[in-house]
Amino acid sequence: NMPMTHIFPGQDDTEIIQRIVYKQIFSIMPFILVSLSLFIIGLFIVYASAAGLSFLPTTILPPNGVSQDTIGVRSAQTSVVSAFPLPWLLIGLGISAFGGFMLVATIYIWRQNRMILTDENVVDVDQNGLFRKDISTLRLSRVQDITVMVNGPMQTFFKYGKISIQTAGEHEHFEFDYVPFPYEVKRFIVDLFEKFVEHQSHDDDGTSVAEPQTDSLQADAVEVPASQPEKMGTNRSVPTVDNDDTFPIPQP
Numbered sequence: 001n002m003p004m005t006h007i008f009p010g011q012d013d014t015e016i017i018q019r020i021v022y023k024q025i026f027s028i029m030p031f032i033l034v035s036l037s038l039f040i041i042g043l044f045i046v047y048a049s050a051a052g053l054s055f056l057p058t059t060i061l062p063p064n065g066v067s068q069d070t071i072g073v074r075s076a077q078t079s080v081v082s083a084f085p086l087p088w089l090l091i092g093l094g095i096s097a098f099g100g101f102m103l104v105a106t107i108y109i110w111r112q113n114r115m116i117l118t119d120e121n122v123v124d125v126d127q128n129g130l131f132r133k134d135i136s137t138l139r140l141s142r143v144q145d146i147t148v149m150v151n152g153p154m155q156t157f158f159k160y161g162k163i164s165i166q167t168a169g170e171h172e173h174f175e176f177d178y179v180p181f182p183y184e185v186k187r188f189i190v191d192l193f194e195k196f197v198e199h200q201s202h203d204d205d206g207t208s209v210a211e212p213q214t215d216s217l218q219a220d221a222v223e224v225p226a227s228q229p230e231k232m233g234t235n236r237s238v239p240t241v242d243n244d245d246t247f248p249i250p251q252p
Contacts, residue, residue, distance in 0.1 A: 028110045142168045
């Protein structure tokens with residue numbers, strides 16, 4: 001894996017990003033539906049205002065006014081002059097703009113909420129709103145247990161769930177919800193943990209994996225007695241000759 005640029009605060013220069021896990025899209029589905037509904041309603045109001053459709057109320061009375069043409073029927077008791085006109089074109093544009101902004105903000109917050117897996121840490125990035133971000137870092141050496149929870153038919157069918165990591169630090173659990181393919185992510189974290197522990201053990205010993213094996217083989221070779229090769233030669237099976245058997249000797 002090639003080193004990536006720093007994508008979270010506190011990332012070491014030698015730390016390599018192994019995987020980035022984003023939440024399942026269902027985590028923001030309600031906000032997407034609301035923002036899309038507002039956007040479509042605003043566009044419809046703009047179209048109705050431009051087309052001059054009669055079902056839109058054209059005026060609204062002051063607080064002391066009497067009922068008037070809020071449904072397109074003008075009341076004889078109220079003068080239109082005393083009412084306030086409704087700028088439906090601007091209202092529709094405002095609703096559409098708000099719906100579009102809400103959609104973009106929702107997608108931005110969703111992309112900022114992620115779990116970053118490196119060769120040294122598990123990083124939880126929580127984007128709470130547009131202007132607040134919480135980052136929690138868990139050292140791989142502190143991982144003690146990983147639990148996957150998949151509840152209900154929705155999570156089972158769409159293959160997402162929650163991952164809980166039990167740690168040896170101050171925070172007993174690190175929890176990540178709406179994780180897609182949680183069992184695969186769990187296996188990936190376990191592999192990173194094993195590689196991290198193996199790498200740390202090699203750094204502590206100051207040797208590579210092959211060096212201890214080579215030293216052991218050399219030590220075994222020194223301890224072998226000198227008479228052992230001869231003993232091994234005598235143990236080989238050789239054909240035996242019975243004394244009663246005679247072999248003809250060719251005459252010259």
